[in-house]
Amino acid sequence: MTHPHREPRFLRKYVFSTDHKVIGVQFLFTGLTMLILGGLLAMLMRWQLGYPGQPLPFMEKIAPEGMPGGIMVPEYYNVLFTMHGTLMIFFAIIPILVGAFGNYLIPLNIGAGDMAFPRLNMISYWLIPPSALIMLAGFFVEGGAAAAGWTSYPPLSAVSSSAGQTCWLVSLIFLGTSSILGAVNYVTTIVNLRAPGMTFHRLPLTLWALFTTALLILFATPILAAALILLLLDKTVGTSFFLPAGLIVDGASLAHVGGQPLLWQHLFWFYSHPAVYIMILPAMGMVSDILPVFARKPIFGYRAIAYASLAIAILGMFVWGHHMFQSGMNPVLGTSFMISTMVVAVPSAVKTFNWLGTLWRGNIHLTTPMLHALGFVSMFVIGGLTGIFMASTPVDIYIHDTYFIVGHLHYVLFGGSLFGAFAGIAFWFPKMFGRLLNERWGKLHFWLTFLFFNTTMFPMFNLGMGGMQRRIYDWTQYAHLAEMGPLNRMMTVSAFLLGAVQVIFFVNFCWSLFRGKRAGNNPWQATTLEWQTSSPPPHGNFAEMPTVYHGPYEYSSPLVAEDYLPQNRKL
Amino acid sequence: MQLLPDNFSTTGGTIDHLFYVILWITGIAFVVVQVCLLLFVILYRARPGRTAAYIHGSTPVEIIWTVVPTIILVVLGFASQGAWANLRERVPANATRIEILAEQFAWNIRYPGPDEVFNTEDDVTTINQLHVPVNQPVVVHLRSKDVIHSFFLPLLRVKQDAVPGLTTRVWFEATQPGQHEIACAELCGLGHYRMRGFLTLESPEAWQAWLTSQGKQRVAEYAP
Numbered sequence: 001m002t003h004p005h006r007e008p009r010f011l012r013k014y015v016f017s018t019d020h021k022v023i024g025v026q027f028l029f030t031g032l033t034m035l036i037l038g039g040l041l042a043m044l045m046r047w048q049l050g051y052p053g054q055p056l057p058f059m060e061k062i063a064p065e066g067m068p069g070g071i072m073v074p075e076y077y078n079v080l081f082t083m084h085g086t087l088m089i090f091f092a093i094i095p096i097l098v099g100a101f102g103n104y105l106i107p108l109n110i111g112a113g114d115m116a117f118p119r120l121n122m123i124s125y126w127l128i129p130p131s132a133l134i135m136l137a138g139f140f141v142e143g144g145a146a147a148a149g150w151t152s153y154p155p156l157s158a159v160s161s162s163a164g165q166t167c168w169l170v171s172l173i174f175l176g177t178s179s180i181l182g183a184v185n186y187v188t189t190i191v192n193l194r195a196p197g198m199t200f201h202r203l204p205l206t207l208w209a210l211f212t213t214a215l216l217i218l219f220a221t222p223i224l225a226a227a228l229i230l231l232l233l234d235k236t237v238g239t240s241f242f243l244p245a246g247l248i249v250d251g252a253s254l255a256h257v258g259g260q261p262l263l264w265q266h267l268f269w270f271y272s273h274p275a276v277y278i279m280i281l282p283a284m285g286m287v288s289d290i291l292p293v294f295a296r297k298p299i300f301g302y303r304a305i306a307y308a309s310l311a312i313a314i315l316g317m318f319v320w321g322h323h324m325f326q327s328g329m330n331p332v333l334g335t336s337f338m339i340s341t342m343v344v345a346v347p348s349a350v351k352t353f354n355w356l357g358t359l360w361r362g363n364i365h366l367t368t369p370m371l372h373a374l375g376f377v378s379m380f381v382i383g384g385l386t387g388i389f390m391a392s393t394p395v396d397i398y399i400h401d402t403y404f405i406v407g408h409l410h411y412v413l414f415g416g417s418l419f420g421a422f423a424g425i426a427f428w429f430p431k432m433f434g435r436l437l438n439e440r441w442g443k444l445h446f447w448l449t450f451l452f453f454n455t456t457m458f459p460m461f462n463l464g465m466g467g468m469q470r471r472i473y474d475w476t477q478y479a480h481l482a483e484m485g486p487l488n489r490m491m492t493v494s495a496f497l498l499g500a501v502q503v504i505f506f507v508n509f510c511w512s513l514f515r516g517k518r519a520g521n522n523p524w525q526a527t528t529l530e531w532q533t534s535s536p537p538p539h540g541n542f543a544e545m546p547t548v549y550h551g552p553y554e555y556s557s558p559l560v561a562e563d564y565l566p567q568n569r570k571l
Numbered sequence: 572m573q574l575l576p577d578n579f580s581t582t583g584g585t586i587d588h589l590f591y592v593i594l595w596i597t598g599i600a601f602v603v604v605q606v607c608l609l610l611f612v613i614l615y616r617a618r619p620g621r622t623a624a625y626i627h628g629s630t631p632v633e634i635i636w637t638v639v640p641t642i643i644l645v646v647l648g649f650a651s652q653g654a655w656a657n658l659r660e661r662v663p664a665n666a667t668r669i670e671i672l673a674e675q676f677a678w679n680i681r682y683p684g685p686d687e688v689f690n691t692e693d694d695v696t697t698i699n700q701l702h703v704p705v706n707q708p709v710v711v712h713l714r715s716k717d718v719i720h721s722f723f724l725p726l727l728r729v730k731q732d733a734v735p736g737l738t739t740r741v742w743f744e745a746t747q748p749g750q751h752e753i754a755c756a757e758l759c760g761l762g763h764y765r766m767r768g769f770l771t772l773e774s775p776e777a778w779q780a781w782l783t784s785q786g787k788q789r790v791a792e793y794a795p
């Protein structure tokens with residue numbers, strides 16, 4: 001099929017494009033940029049924890065108010081962890097996993113020419129830059145950026161005088177809108193635009209994951225948007241949704257009456273717990289696609305993994321209260337949330353066992369994407385298992401709001417989501433840009449990241465077991481933390497090394513964009529539809545619209561001489 | 572191997588016990604998965620002439636590895652429930668009552684005094700100085716003036732948020748005399764990290780004597 005219309009001009013082709021592939025790449029570049037920023041904030045934070053009160057002279061120029069003389073003040077530390085969490089979750093991981101891979105892969109994997117609503121898709125991307133600018137503007141406004149944690153619990157967030165907190169709220173309202181528009185598009189596209197023969201049970205597992213992710217976004221994000229608007233009203237026009245009567249802040253009596261601080265926590269976690277699954281399901285899906293390719297073996301338990309995604313999405317809507325066991329919520333509710341939380345671990349365990357089953361008796365090629373996928377499995381297991389400690393309400397009494405939680409969430413979101421993202425980037429980079437990433441540099445990046453990730457994050461569990469609270473500027477205040485110096489310094493050194501080795505990834509990425517080896521259509525000899533068209537695919541994706549005859553994991557099939565059978569090859 | 576610091580409360584003992592039970596269960600799962608992963612990558616690495624098995628799965632195996640973790644996890648949930656109900660709902664009737672009003676960045680502590688009734692002349696108030704008798708249950712009623720705080724006694728395994736507009740409570744029983752600290756575990760602003768108090772665990776007699784001495788020199792009015 002040739003395109004009758006004129007080739008779009010530069011601006012329409014690369015900037016205000018409605019092509020899902022361009023939009024996917026835009027999400028990817030935006031997400032990676034924010035990943036760098038978020039990582040730098042984390043390194044500054046680690047500096048204060050490893051070397052409390054020691055000056056970093058060059059920082060005086062960059063943040064004269066936050067680090068006068070290069071020495072960090074407590075307010076700035078609070079800004080750092082707030083913005084680190086916010087940028088990583090909302091502007092790096094979700095845009096990369098859901099925005100970039102969702103947009104890029106959905107039409108290609110189902111054999112469609114584009115998304116169902118291309119213009120809506122373009123809007124969903126173009127809400128991100130203003131949202132990011134408003135968020136980052138927080139650093140330059142009166143009172144500095146938001147400093148109430150990425151969870152922004154009121155009253156603290158509502159009574160703070162910083163304009164940065166208002167920026168935070170407005171920015172996330174934009175971002176939530178973007179997510180909702182994207183999700184509508186994903187669901188509609190997957191339901192309506194599948195190629196002939198592409199039944200739901202022939203969808204690659206990434207698509208099952210993205211489909212359930214989109215459903216989660218549709219159900220949960222409007223709740224966050226509503227909560228953000230209510231908090232914005234409390235903060236700016238003096239309503240009392242979350243603020244009770246009798247507050248006395250800085251010696252001044254506030255006029256609020258009748259609000260409930262816990263209401264915010266319910267609404268916030270009603271979104272933000274599903275958000276954890278929004279950040280891990282797509283990575284699980286991509287790993288489920290990458291393992292079979294490099295084990296040259298069908299995925300073990302296709303339906304089990306697909307339905308486990310659905311189960312995670314459904315059960316994941318009923319566990320938000322496990323963030324609130326010590327919040328003053330009725331302890332009876334704690335019991336029910338404990339049981340649902342225990343059960344939500346099961347589908348993740350099922351997936352892990354199926355990934356092991358896929359490797360069993362395979363023919364395993366340790367390429368860069370495969371290494372990251374195996375790293376994902378290995379690290380996600382730690383993230384998942386440590387979650388069981390917090391699920392147990394009595395154990396949570398001790399470890400809640402300690403570094404144990406910080407360790408757990410980093411094993412899920414870095415060990416899981418980010419290794420998944422690295423795997424996905426290494427795997428689909430040749431499709432996106434027509435060139436392969438350098439394997440040698442890719443492997444070096446993997447091994448160093450794997451090493452320094454663990455030496456940075458694993459000791460967090462020890463700090464947590466020792467009772468070190470999260471979000472404290474200076475742990476040396478406390479007698480029970482007196483022994484934590486060497487561990488904290490080791491983590492800080494590791495964190496800086498972890499940050500430094502990411503340079504390998506970014507150099508490899510940029511160099512390979514222009515100088516990488518030409519990939520050809522199907523460098524990994526994979527079966528799914530995106531590999532059956534050119535790299536990068538043309539506008540409209542397929543020269544001829546494909547018809548699907550097989551499932552997505554026909555590797556080493558006895559029916560064909562090669563060890564893979566493309567989904568669209570008629571036998 | 573001791574991973575958790577020493578514990579100085581009866582209530583903390585059950586928490587530590589559950590922690591180690593979960594550590595064993597998850598530890599075994601961890602080792603099994605990591606060993607399988609490593610073993611499979613080594614055993615089934617690509618070599619010339621090797622082909623992968625053409626297997627799509629196995630329903631009996633799926634059922635086993637779905638049902639077994641479900642049972643273990645649900646049992647773990649119910650095993651935790653006893654301790655949870657005990658720690659959060661069954662406050663002993665004879666527990667000594669203490670009230671704490673948290674504010675940025677201090678703990679206002681109030682004792683009912685000899686008449687054991689609050690809001691009377693003999694109430695004793697302190698700032699950041701919590702004295703508690705050992706070997707008898709104590710219940711702390713928590714409130715907050717401004718933002719959310721969290722009353723955290725790391726070495727007694729006690730943690731409970733103090734929420735403006737609500738009164739939350741938490742009980743514990745200390746086991747031996749000593750000096751420890753109160754930490755704030757919920758981000759409460761720029762001074763969160765130094766919202767530190769001092770906990771003195773002492774014999775009931777010493778505690779009574781301290782209370783009496785404080786009552787005589789009472790200065791601060793306990794703000795509502």
